[in-house]
Structure formats: C-alpha cells, structure tokens
Amino acid sequence: MPTTPPISLDVNGFFDHLIGPRGLSRAEVDAEAARVGAIIDRLEGRRVAGELPFYELPHDLESIAAVNELADDLKGRFDTLLVLGIGGSALGTKTVIDAVGRGPGGMRVEVLDNVDPTTIASVLSSVDLARTAVNVISKSGQTAETMSQFLIVRDRLRGELGADAYGAHVIATTDPESGTLRSLADDEGFRTLSVPPRVGGRFSVLSPVGLLPIAAAGINIDELCEGARSMDARTRSRDVWANPAALHALLLHLAATEGGRNIHVLMPYSDGLLRFGEWYGQLWAESLGKRFDLDGGLAEVGQSPVRALGATDQHSQVQLYIEGPHDKVITFIRVARHHADLTIPPSYQDIDGISYLCGHTLGELLNMEQRATELALAAAGRMTSLIEIQRVDAGTMGQLFHLFEVQTLVAGGLLGIDPLDQPGVEAGKRLTYAMAGRAGYEELVGEVEEQLAKKREDLVLG
Amino acid sequence: MPTTPPISLDVNGFFDHLIGPRGLSRAEVDAEAARVGAIIDRLEGRRVAGELPFYELPHDLESIAAVNELADDLKGRFDTLLVLGIGGSALGTKTVIDAVGRGPGGMRVEVLDNVDPTTIASVLSSVDLARTAVNVISKSGQTAETMSQFLIVRDRLRGELGADAYGAHVIATTDPESGTLRSLADDEGFRTLSVPPRVGGRFSVLSPVGLLPIAAAGINIDELCEGARSMDARTRSRDVWANPAALHALLLHLAATEGGRNIHVLMPYSDGLLRFGEWYGQLWAESLGKRFDLDGGLAEVGQSPVRALGATDQHSQVQLYIEGPHDKVITFIRVARHHADLTIPPSYQDIDGISYLCGHTLGELLNMEQRATELALAAAGRMTSLIEIQRVDAGTMGQLFHLFEVQTLVAGGLLGIDPLDQPGVEAGKRLTYAMAGRAGYEELVGEVEEQLAKKREDLVLG
Numbered sequence: 001m002p003t004t005p006p007i008s009l010d011v012n013g014f015f016d017h018l019i020g021p022r023g024l025s026r027a028e029v030d031a032e033a034a035r036v037g038a039i040i041d042r043l044e045g046r047r048v049a050g051e052l053p054f055y056e057l058p059h060d061l062e063s064i065a066a067v068n069e070l071a072d073d074l075k076g077r078f079d080t081l082l083v084l085g086i087g088g089s090a091l092g093t094k095t096v097i098d099a100v101g102r103g104p105g106g107m108r109v110e111v112l113d114n115v116d117p118t119t120i121a122s123v124l125s126s127v128d129l130a131r132t133a134v135n136v137i138s139k140s141g142q143t144a145e146t147m148s149q150f151l152i153v154r155d156r157l158r159g160e161l162g163a164d165a166y167g168a169h170v171i172a173t174t175d176p177e178s179g180t181l182r183s184l185a186d187d188e189g190f191r192t193l194s195v196p197p198r199v200g201g202r203f204s205v206l207s208p209v210g211l212l213p214i215a216a217a218g219i220n221i222d223e224l225c226e227g228a229r230s231m232d233a234r235t236r237s238r239d240v241w242a243n244p245a246a247l248h249a250l251l252l253h254l255a256a257t258e259g260g261r262n263i264h265v266l267m268p269y270s271d272g273l274l275r276f277g278e279w280y281g282q283l284w285a286e287s288l289g290k291r292f293d294l295d296g297g298l299a300e301v302g303q304s305p306v307r308a309l310g311a312t313d314q315h316s317q318v319q320l321y322i323e324g325p326h327d328k329v330i331t332f333i334r335v336a337r338h339h340a341d342l343t344i345p346p347s348y349q350d351i352d353g354i355s356y357l358c359g360h361t362l363g364e365l366l367n368m369e370q371r372a373t374e375l376a377l378a379a380a381g382r383m384t385s386l387i388e389i390q391r392v393d394a395g396t397m398g399q400l401f402h403l404f405e406v407q408t409l410v411a412g413g414l415l416g417i418d419p420l421d422q423p424g425v426e427a428g429k430r431l432t433y434a435m436a437g438r439a440g441y442e443e444l445v446g447e448v449e450e451q452l453a454k455k456r457e458d459l460v461l462g
Numbered sequence: 463m464p465t466t467p468p469i470s471l472d473v474n475g476f477f478d479h480l481i482g483p484r485g486l487s488r489a490e491v492d493a494e495a496a497r498v499g500a501i502i503d504r505l506e507g508r509r510v511a512g513e514l515p516f517y518e519l520p521h522d523l524e525s526i527a528a529v530n531e532l533a534d535d536l537k538g539r540f541d542t543l544l545v546l547g548i549g550g551s552a553l554g555t556k557t558v559i560d561a562v563g564r565g566p567g568g569m570r571v572e573v574l575d576n577v578d579p580t581t582i583a584s585v586l587s588s589v590d591l592a593r594t595a596v597n598v599i600s601k602s603g604q605t606a607e608t609m610s611q612f613l614i615v616r617d618r619l620r621g622e623l624g625a626d627a628y629g630a631h632v633i634a635t636t637d638p639e640s641g642t643l644r645s646l647a648d649d650e651g652f653r654t655l656s657v658p659p660r661v662g663g664r665f666s667v668l669s670p671v672g673l674l675p676i677a678a679a680g681i682n683i684d685e686l687c688e689g690a691r692s693m694d695a696r697t698r699s700r701d702v703w704a705n706p707a708a709l710h711a712l713l714l715h716l717a718a719t720e721g722g723r724n725i726h727v728l729m730p731y732s733d734g735l736l737r738f739g740e741w742y743g744q745l746w747a748e749s750l751g752k753r754f755d756l757d758g759g760l761a762e763v764g765q766s767p768v769r770a771l772g773a774t775d776q777h778s779q780v781q782l783y784i785e786g787p788h789d790k791v792i793t794f795i796r797v798a799r800h801h802a803d804l805t806i807p808p809s810y811q812d813i814d815g816i817s818y819l820c821g822h823t824l825g826e827l828l829n830m831e832q833r834a835t836e837l838a839l840a841a842a843g844r845m846t847s848l849i850e851i852q853r854v855d856a857g858t859m860g861q862l863f864h865l866f867e868v869q870t871l872v873a874g875g876l877l878g879i880d881p882l883d884q885p886g887v888e889a890g891k892r893l894t895y896a897m898a899g900r901a902g903y904e905e906l907v908g909e910v911e912e913q914l915a916k917k918r919e920d921l922v923l924g
Contacts, residue, residue, distance in 0.1 A: 008924030012917040052888045077804045086778025109643055116733040117804045117824040118854075142815040145773055148806050148827055150817065155807040180815045201777070234924075244923040262789050263725065271578040282778035291521025302786035304725055306768055310605055314890060315663070316551025316744035320751025322886035327724050334553035338582045344610050345617040353604040353642045356900035357613065362579040365610055365898070371892035375913045379889065392580075424784035427841065428776060431834035436827070438818035451837045455474040461706040462470030462695075462850075 004227055004395025006234070007403070009244040013185025013384030014251045014329075022326060024254055029247075032254070032414075037238040038248050039413035043406075044236065047290040053054065053196055054203035056229035058398065064221060064376040067193070067208055070171070071215035075107055078133040078169075082123070083111040085137035085209075088201020089173075092210035092401070096224065097217050098275040099392050106218020107133075115145045122151065122172045129160045129169075129305065133216075137173040137209055144432065157443045165266040167308035173209055193341065200420055202283045205401055220394050228396025245406035248385065252407075253414040255329050255383055256303045258360040264303045265321070268333035269310035269370040272392055274335075277307025280404050287408045287419035294416050301415050311369040318373060322380050329383040334370050337391045466689055468696070469865070471706040475836065475846030476713045476791075483787060484717055484843040491709075494716070494876075498708050499700040501875035505868075506698065508826070512830025516867065517666035520860065522688035524682060529655070532633070532818065533677035540595040540631075543678045544585070546574040547599035547671070550663020551635075553741040554672035557677050558686065560737040561854050568680020569595075571848055577607045582614065591622045591631075595678075598636040599671055601657045604641025606894065633816040635671055660884055664745045667863055682856050689860025697868040707868035710847065714869075717791050717845055717875040718765045726765045727783070730795035731772035731832040734854050738795075739769025742745055742866050749870045749881035756878050759899055763877050773831040780835060784842050791845040796832050799853045801826035 016023035041243070057063075074081060083093060090113035094228040097109055110123050134153055138146045157166040167189045176194035183337050185192045193208035204210060206228055215221045237243040240250055255261040264284065266277040289302030308317050310332065321330055346358040357365070377384050389396045411421030434444035498737050501703035510515050519525075536543060545555060552575035559571055572585050594617055600608045611811065619628040629651045636643040638656035647654045655670035666672060668690055678681045696705040717723040728739040751764030772794065783792055806827070808820040819827070839846050851858045874881030896906035 006924045008922055010917065010922040012921045015921065017918070018913075020917045086774060089589060090774075091778070104754065105701075114733055114771065115824045115827050116731075117734045117802055117828075118799045120824065121802045124490035140815075144819060145777075145829065147816050148819050148822075149822060151809050151816070152804055152824075153804050155809060180813060184810070184813070242923070247923065262787060269578075271576055271581045276779075285779050285782035285786075289784075289786035292781045296786065300785065300787050302782045304768065304782065304786070304790065306766065309576065312548060312552075314887060315607075316553070316740075317747050318890065319886040320747035320764045320766065322751075323753035323762065324751035324766070325724060325762050336685070336910065338579045340579055341612055342579045342583060345611050347613050347617060348646070351642060351646070352901065353602075354609050354613070356895065356898050357606060357610050360610075360898060361609060362577045362582065362614075365577050365606065366579075368894050368897040369606075369890070371910075371914075372890045372897060375893055375910060376890040378913065380886075408606075422781045424781045424842075425776060427784070428780065428831070428834045428838040431837055432827075432830050433818065435830040435834060436818050436822060439814065448833075448837060451480075452833075454480045456479070458473040458703075459474045459477065461704070461709065462468045462472055 004223065004399070005390040006230065007387055007389045007396060007399050009248060010386040010388065011247060011251055012287070013378055013386065014171065019378045019381050019383065023383070024251065028254060029250060032250055033240045035088065035414070036240040036250050036410065039410055040236070040238040040243065042413065043409055046100060051075060054199050055232065057196070057199070057206040058225035058402070063208065064211065064225055067138075068215055068221065070191070070193070071212060074133050074216050075105060075218070079131040080110065080127050080133070081213055082127065082132055082153065083109060083137065083213050083337070084134065084146050084153065085111070086113045086143060086145045087282060088204050088205045089137035089209055092205025093213040094335045095205070095275045095279040096210070096214045096219060096394070099272040099397055100219050100394055101272070103218030103220065107216045109213050109217045110211070114147050115148055116337045120149065124153070124156065125229065129157055133169050133171065135171045135173060135213060136181065139175050139179065139201070141174055141179045141184065141328055144429075171212070173212065174196075181381060190308050202286055203405055205279070206398070213313050223394040224398040227395035228402040229398075231399040231402035236404065246405055248409050249410035249414065251385070252303065252329060253411055259296075259326070259383075261329050261383060262303055263306055263328035265308050265328055265330040266305045266333070267308040267310050267313065267330055269366045270335045270338075270392060271309070273333055273335075274307060274309050276400065277305075281305040283404060283408050286422050288411055288415060288417065289416040289424070290415070291424065292417070294418060299415065299417055301417060305344055307329075309365060310373065314369065314373060321382060322376060329385070329389065331376060331385045333387045333389065334372055334391055335363070335389055338366070339392070359398055367448060372436065373393045386434060466685065466855055467850045467852040468692065469849055469858060471710060471859050472848040472850065473709060473713055473903070475848065476717065476849050481843050481845065484721075485845070486713065489717060491712060497589060498702040498840055498872065498877070501872055502700040502705065502708060504699070504875065505871055513641060513660070516661050516668075517694065519658070519661070520687035520694065520762055520864070524865055525670065526673065529673045529677055530683065532653070533674060534657070536595050536678050537567060537680070540901050541593040542570045542572065542589050542595070542677055544589065544594055544596045544615065545571060545574070545599065545675045546596065546608050548575045548605060548607045548613065548841045549744060551599035551608065551671055554667025555675040557667070557737045557741040558676045558681060558856070559860050561734040561859055562681050562856055563734070565680030565682065569678045570694055571675050571679045573675070577610055582611065586615070586618065591619055594632050595633065595674060597633045597635060598643065601637050601640045601641065601663070601823070602635055602644050603646065606891075607723040615727045617743050633674070635674065664748055665867055667741070668860070669680070685856040686860040689857035690864040691863035693861040697865065706814065707865055708872050711869045711872035713767065713847070714791060715873055720922055721845075723789055723845060724765055725768055725790035727768045727770050727779075727792040728795070729770040729772050729775065731828045732795065732797045732800075732854060734772065735795055736769060736771045738790055738862065739767075741838065743767040743769060745866060745870050748884050750873055750877060750879065751886070752877070752879040753886065754879070761877065761879055763879060766850050772835065773828060776780060776835060783844060784839060788844070791847070792839060793847045793849065794832055794836060794851045795851065797825070797851055797854055800828070801854070803844075
C-alpha cells in the first residue's frame, strides 16, 4: 500500500462568507497571526531544549524497532495481550485498534481501563491465561485502578502458572528508573518498557505505552509514526494560514473566548473513528481545563469536548446543534474511501421514498449525509470545520494524533495556561485514599465525614 | 429475584449548603414550585386526553404479552436477531442489552444503527442468515439509513433463502396503518408490530420498538415495565419536593438558565450503564434543543448532554470538571451492589502506595472513587446530583427510562417549548435527498452547489 495521503482541514465553516454574521472574519485571524507565530516559536524553542519530548517519539526509530521486536516475540508465544491501564495508558491503543482493526498475525488485544467488576470478570473468563501476556502500564505504579487490576490478574496468573513461571507473561511499561512498578518489575523479573521522561499520559500514544499493544495487534507502527512525522513537517510553520494545527487552534480559541462556544463536538462519519473522539476528549479537556493561568491568575477556562457519530447522531444530537444555543463548534471527519463499500441493490425501484437510494453505495450515502449536515449547519449560522481523510489506516491515525497534539499546545499558549499538567485531580485521589484507609491520609477522613453530613436526607428522594 | 428496589435521587449537590455561594437556595426552588405544579397538572391533563400515550406503554399488559409471545417464537426458531433501526429505534434496545446482558435462552441481538459499510459488512459476515431473524424498524419506512440497510439485508436473505422463504425471517415494526414499510410488509407478507400512534422514537423504548428485541435477548420485559410503572407512581406528584422527575428538571433548568450551565454530564460508575448516557443524550438534546418557543418567539435553547464514565473519565474529563468554567452539572449514577464483585488480593501488603487497596472489592473501590469525585467537585463549588440504584437489572432500567422521560417533559414545560417535535433535522434530510437524486428535490441541487462554491479553496489546508 502506498504512503498514506495527507489529510486536509477545511475551515470555511468558521467564517462569515459561509455562515453569515455570526462567523469570524479573516481580519480577526490576521490580528492574532503574530501572537500565534510567537507561540509556534516558543514551542520550537522548548522542543529544541528537550522540554517537549513527545515531539520526538515518532522520530525515535530505535525505540520503534525495539517495540516491534518485542511485539514479534509476543505474537510468537501468546494469543492474547491483556493491557492494564487507564486514561492515556489505554485510549491511544483502543483508538488505533478500533479504527484500523487487528492486522494479519495480530494478537487479540483486550484493554482493561476501568475497575468495573462485571467487565473484568467477563474478560478474565474469556481468556486462556496460559496463552495470554499482560502489559501493565503505569508511570508511577500507584495508579489505583491499574494496580488493582494488576493485583487481581497477577494472582490468577500465579495461581494458574506457578510462582516461577508467571513472570514471563508480564511486561511492565513504567518509569525508566524509579517508582513502585519499576521496583516490582525488578524484584519479580518482569520485562519492562519505559514511559519516556516528561511525556504525559495523554501525549504517550506514540511511545512504548501505545506502540507495544498496537504492534501486538498486528498494526504497522512504522506507518503510524511515519504519519505523525509527515504531520510534524506541516505543523512547524509559523504562518497561521499554512499550519493546520495553529489555524484550527486559533479558530477554536476565538470561537470559545469571543463567541461563547464552550463546546467542541468531534463528529466522524465512520464507526471506527468514534473512539478517536475519546482520545481527543482526554487531550483537550485535561490539557486546557485549568483554574489558573501561568501567572497564577484565576482563569477557569477550557472548552468541553464532545464526541458524536455520523450519521447516527443526526437522529439524536443534530436537532440541538441546528436549533439550540450558539454554544458549539462541530468538527466533522469524513472518509473519502471506505473499506469494503457496499452497494444498495435496486430492489424497490418503483417505490417513491426508497428508490432514490438504489445504486448508491453506503459510503456515498454517509458522505452525502455529512455534506448535507454541514451545509444545513452553515445555513443556520453554526460553526463547523471538516477534516477529510483518504482512508482509515495507521498512517492517517498518526497524522491525526500529531495534528491534535500540536493544536492542543497552541490552544494552551493562546489561553496562557500550562497544557501539560493536571493539578485538579489530586483532591479526588486524596479523598479516595482517605476512604480506602491509605496510611498518611487519616486526617482527611474527618473532612469526608463533615462533607457527607451536609447532605441532608430530605434532599434525597426515594 | 425480588422486585427491584426503588432508585434514589440525591440533589444536595445543587445547593448552597453543600457547594457554597454558587449553589441554589431552597427559596429559589420554592419560588418555582407553583409553576412546576401547573406543568405537572397540564401533563396529567394531556395524558388523560390521550395526547401523551408513551405514559401508557408500560401499563399495556396485552401488548407486552403479545411481544413476549412473538419473542418466544423467534427464540425457538432463530439464533440471532438483526435489528435495523437508527436513533430512537436502536438506542433503547442497545441500552438495556448493554446494562442487563443477554438473559437465559436469549438470542444474540445485533443492532445496526449506522450505514458504515465496514461495520455492516463485518456484522453480515458474522451471522448465519438461515438462523437469523431481521427486525426492521421505521415508523414511516422512509428513514434513509434503515431502508438502505434493509435493501442490502433483504437482498442477501432473498439470495440465500429464496424469494418464497425469506419473508418468514422478517418482522417489520412500523406505523399501524400507513407508510412505505407498512405497504411493503403487506405486499411481502412480513410479520409486523406497530409503533403506537403519537409515540416518538425517543419515547418508544417500552413500545414494541424496544420490547421485541429486548425480550428476544432473554431479558424480562415484565420487570422492565414494572420498573417504569413504579416510577410512574412517583412522578405524578405535583409537589416539586416529592417528585424526582420534577425536582431534577427544575434544578437543571435553573442551573442552565440562571447559572449558565449549558452542559449536563451523565456519569455512571458502571460500564454497563455508559450506553444509558447515549439514550438520555438523544432524549435531552432532541427534546429541548429548540429554535422557537410555543408562542413562536426565538428561543434557541437546550442544554447539551454529555456522557462520561466513572472511574475511567477521572483520568480524562474530571480535570476540566473541577477546574474549568462553571458551565456544567454532573449527574452521577452509583450502583450499590455490583454483580460478581472481585476482591483485590493481599499480594503486596508491604508496598506503600498499593497495600491500602488489598482486601477491598473492585465495587467498593468504584464507589469510593465516585464519592471522592462528588465531594471534590462540591468543594470546588461545582454542581452535581447523584442517582443511586441498588443493582443493574431490568426493573432499574425501567425506572430510569421513565424518570428521565418525565423529567424531559417537565424541562420542556419550563422552557416553554415543544419537547415532542424535531423540526431542525428536516433541512439536512432535504439536502441529502437532493444530492442523492430523489425525485422532487431537483430544485435544491442549485442550493447545494451555491453553498459549496462559497468554500474557497484557500481555506482548505492539505
């Protein structure tokens, strides 16, 4: 198969020439061009200084080759790979496998990314542990959900295979030097892969975190990384009109901050790309949803990502998108060429209301519906953008990942916040520790009880 | 199994005594109590007049028995039921099957709710048509996606089984008297079920639309409807403080219209209930997202529904919920008793950062995380509510469906819009007809071309 063609980004749907007075003008973009250029320069400077190592992941051919070698070894010895991880340790893998599908010779890959006992019991009862490898992924080794999964799975593996043999089934992806899971792996003799330093979970899909399970599924990670590299070349330009990541970031930023559009809907017309909306959802929400700006001022910013699916959600969400408040931007993803397209047969040529469908393919119908929805939204003065991909393959996914990662960094620069941290989740973790009886968190138990006491029973119905 | 216990609704998280000055006061609710009472009265009046027949669906024991009989017949003759439908014709079925799971003796039920050729080819290649029944669901028989699916599936069935035999595999759920699918079914001799008159797709889960495939999956539809009836008894009260549907509707309405919270997140801590967020998403978006109010004035209202999943989205969305704009309400669903709970074994008792997990069950961990997230949001001044269910079963799902349906009607009353129509989707349908060459829509082709001409190529990158 030839190199994946470049994806295109059509932003006409933001502008007044298409959607009328509620649209942006080119002058508004030009007015911010210098600021965007400066943000691109700053990112480039930080990249050169080694502060943004996620940029280099798809260029690290040595690490990619090592992952391929390990994946080949696993494919030769096991049928199933059970991935234990949550958030950024799971979403990239699930996204690529949903989109591209298991490749030739690929293992069955199951990702446990929650602690729902019903799901975990069901997955565990469906795998043959003797033929299963386990990839536990946690940078610190203290992620409660992942380590709980691991304790349960390790217990079963050990029971079935014996204390000496089970370790050969485990690959730990964790901090290269320190942390709980690194020590455990050293003690138990697990094989390990490293989460590269200073690469956060939501930017880790092209690190060994995502690459090992994706390669194990038989998907070509060289093509995946090649796609990211090709997008890297397109997203370094400091000309906002030529850099798709910068242009999309700026337009979404203007839509949110000037236009009150606090919701961004990602709506692929492809079942396999629905999960990409979840990967993007973590990236956008966790990176931009921040209380303080870089100067410590109160910001409380962040556009809310929403995933939708065409054509299905035309029968669910589009009524709201067309007629509701002017509070959202909808980005479509359209697939030019669908795998294995199906033609609608000419069975009821004489029946009005059906006959017009006959002879079209389902892919044509999907794409006509996408175009119709886009134009109907434009006619209603709603903001949209359109990403067109030629086909759903590894190279396209690499392009999409890199495009959205850079877009997120530029958007963070425009908001003046740090897109790489996530301080807001600490409070909930500490309260969980207190409830679960973790040593050192005893003083928080009183806080929990005090809060719960404020829940007066007469405001609970039932 | 005993009757499903009632679900509870805890609304403390909306109020100032828990979340501080950004919360609502009881006085604000009291001020609207009379208006809500009047809305309940009006709904009751319309119900008595036969204008809201969805209320009667779970009480129609004769129809429920007829569906059970047909489902038993199908279970005896086929292995798989292929449901062709989209939007309200698919979501209720998928929701119940995801939550409750296939029951004893149940058929495998596959729901095609999109026209993605990759998915449809994959499902069709996985079923044995000789052992498959097909339930095509469309009130009008002109739903483009459903009829396209049907033309393809009918062609394959006919090819494999012959023109005389294939019709015995098809059940059409459609308008009781008229429409394209009703005529087709009469001509071809398909068995039929009726979409009850004046029951819209998003209120149809407890009609034959949802009940047949749910019963075919081996799930007890008597318990499902019994759950809805028990909630019906609780949601007729005109006292806003005693009626969970009315109280939740009013609080969400005040949060949106007075407090700028234009997003409502539904976040179950249960994998099986994630799909319920999609069912609710259609109901809330399509019912409340309206351009005009009942007097014809410009309204452009409607809160945007978002689905999330605990604990997974603590690692994705909760950073934004805690630190981002005060633009959302988060409703948790918590399951008191998980099926097949798993205990975390005491394997690493000596390792700090893991040992506190040992001995807890996964269900306990999930519920501690839910509570911790709820309290952390309250401490950050964010609005939440909590639905607690005792277990995920058919009776609980019936309660949830009815609760949210009545809540939606009350919310529509508060907004002064018609929650039962969806005029905004017509424009997109007409443009699709024009592109696909449907007779009578030729004059719109020019409009499409004119719109497309406005998309200037220099705003397309790539």
